[in-house]
Amino acid sequence: MDSRSRFLDLALQNPVIVAVLERAPALGVPDWWLAAGALSQTVWNVLHGRDPGAGIADYDLVYFDDTDLSYDAENTVIGRATEVLGDVAPSLEIRNQARVHLWYQTHFGEPGLRFTSSTHAIDHFPTTTTSVGLSRTAGGEFTVYAPFGLDDILAMRVRPNPRLAPRTVYETKTRRWKAEWPNLLVEPWPEPDDRAG
Helix, strand or coil: CCCCCCHHHHHHCHHHHHHHHHHHHHHCCCCCCCCCCHHHHHHHHHHHCCCCCCCCCCCCEEEECCCCCCHHHHHHHHHHHHHHHHCCCCCCEEHHHHHHHHHHHHHHHHCCCCCCCHHHHHHHCEEECCCEEEEECCCCCCCECCCCHHHHCCEEEECCCCCCCHHHHHHHCCCCCCCCCCEEEEECCCCCHHHHC
């Protein structure tokens, strides 16, 4: 079984992920992806022999719509998501990646980046294992986006992706993850001279 098939086999054991992928098209948002930690954490749960949803703090649904960057437009989508998905994913985090640069510095203390698509945003998530997205085509086919591949997720290896996120974000996340999934291999944040450009 190739890594994509193995990843899908494990991730789709989480009924919340399945429900989100089935219902997300009803939100009517462009360039949507279920992304980040809930995908890798589901895989880790299955590999640890745990319930697929154990320890997952939230599920991130990202989309990209640069026609309206207002908070109100994003909040309208959040309201629709509560109606469409609230019964299966009460901890769903919805974010329009077209407007991340408007609040990133206030939230993280470092300048943000103006993304050009949801996949461009996923490229900049803080770890190689959270830089992953799963979506469905209009025909129902699964689409996996993993700019760093899927091997780290399947090997339970966490590596930093220092393109944008600050070190504190990486270290806070990995500390919690290591406590929740003790078999994880967590690599350290690179020293400044090792940092990717």
